[in-house]
Amino acid sequence: QQQVKxxxxxxxxxxxxxxxxxxxxxxxxxxxxxWYQQFPGKGPALLIAxxxxxxxxxxxxxxxxxxxxxxxFSLHIMDSQPGDSATYFCAxxxxxxxxxxxxxxxxxxxxxx
Amino acid sequence: xxxxMQNPRHLVRRRGQEARLRCSPVxxxxxxxxxxxxxxxxxxxxxxxxxxxxxDESGMPKERFSAEFPKEGPSILRIQQVVRGDSAAYFCASSxxxxxxxxxxxxFGPGTRLTVL
Numbered sequence: 001q002q003q004v005k006x007x008x009x010x011x012x013x014x015x016x017x018x019x020x021x022x023x024x025x026x027x028x029x030x031x032x033x034x035w036y037q038q039f040p041g042k043g044p045a046l047l048i049a050x051x052x053x054x055x056x057x058x059x060x061x062x063x064x065x066x067x068x069x070x071x072x073f074s075l076h077i078m079d080s081q082p083g084d085s086a087t088y089f090c091a092x093x094x095x096x097x098x099x100x101x102x103x104x105x106x107x108x109x110x111x112x113x
Numbered sequence: 114x115x116x117x118m119q120n121p122r123h124l125v126r127r128r129g130q131e132a133r134l135r136c137s138p139v140x141x142x143x144x145x146x147x148x149x150x151x152x153x154x155x156x157x158x159x160x161x162x163x164x165x166x167x168x169d170e171s172g173m174p175k176e177r178f179s180a181e182f183p184k185e186g187p188s189i190l191r192i193q194q195v196v197r198g199d200s201a202a203y204f205c206a207s208s209x210x211x212x213x214x215x216x217x218x219x220x221f222g223p224g225t226r227l228t229v230l
Contacts, residue, residue, distance in 0.1 A: 036221070043117070043204050043221035044156065089155055098169050099208075100146060101219070103155035 003027055004092050006104035013111050019077040021107050023090035026071065030092035032099070035064065035075045038087045038106070047088075048075070080111045117207050117222035125228045132192040132199070134225045138207030145188045146206040146219055147173075147180060156204060162188060195229045202226045 005024045013019045023033075034049035050057045050064040050073065057064045063076040077084055087108050091101040118137040126132050138145050143164050148156040158172040162182035173180065177195075182188040192199055203226075206219035 043119075043223045046220060098161060099219075100158040100161055100169060100172070101148075101156070102158070103148075105153075105155045 003102050004090060004104040006090055006107050008107060009105075010108045011110070013080045013109065015080060015082060015111055015113050017080050017111075019075075019080045019084065019109055019111070021075045021077075021088050021090070021109070022072065023074065023104055024070075024072045025092050025102075027092070027094075027102075028071065029094050030102075031095050032093045033064070033066065033073050034091050034093075034101070035062075036089045036091065036103075038089065044089060077109075080109075082111045082113050085109055085111050117205055117220055119203075119205050119222040119225050121225060122223060123226050123228070125230065126195050127230050128196055129194050132195050132227055132229075134190040134192075134203050134205075134227070136188040136190070136205030136207075136222060138188070138205070139209075139220060142207035142209050142220075144208045144210065144219070145182050146208075147188075147190050148204045148206065148221075150202040150204060150224070152201075159190070159203075192227075195227075197229045200227055200229045 003026050007022045035047045036044035037047045038044045048059050048062045052068050061078045066073045087106045089106045090104045093099045093101045120135050145162045147159040150156045160173045160180045161169040177193045179191045202224045204221050204224045206221045208219040
């Protein structure tokens with residue numbers, strides 16, 4: 001049973017376009033939702049994160065939209081650049097004594113020049 | 114301002130040997146997590162440690178795998194009698210406290226890529 005599901009599996013976007021990556025979760029106890037960016041051969045880098053008490057969070061070109069009732073959240077990358085080409089993982093955790101992350105399978109984003 | 118450090122970055126072992134992976138968390142971080150990433154897969158939680166204590170090892174295989182985070186020194190993930198199925202990238206992450214908003218992590222290291230021949 002996959003608790004965090006990402007879609008699409010891969011994405012190709014033209015430079016300057018908007019990249020949208022979706023994530024759905026099953027466990028309603030999750031209350032922390034980060035996105036990680038990973039380049040080949042590197043470790044995941046924390047990009048942006050949100051909690052369910054807000055519906056949207058924006059940092060620079062990156063925005064998380066959160067829909068608690070639908071149990072979905074998405075990452076929007078505005079003005080996508082070739083340097084954004086990477087694998088993106090959504091994750092979820094339950095705050096508290098543990099806070100281990102449950103990851104989606106990841107999506108490969110390619111931004112064409 | 115060093116981030117999470119892991120070594121070695123690449124490790125090759127033959128079946129039956131032991132693999133020892135090291136992780137030095139961000140300075141001041143006392144919470145360490147180990148994750149495993151198989152090719153074309155997301156990261157899977159293995160174990161969560163605080164200094165000298167294992168808090169949650171629910172994702173770690175019961176046999177051959179062990180982890181520690183001593184009072185002094187790095188966290189160690191040890192895999193005994195490695196098999197080909199252990200080939201993967203192993204990532205360590207740290208945070209100053211559990212549960213996080215951005216700014217509290219967890220922050221990942223560059224990983225150790227283990228290849229079992």
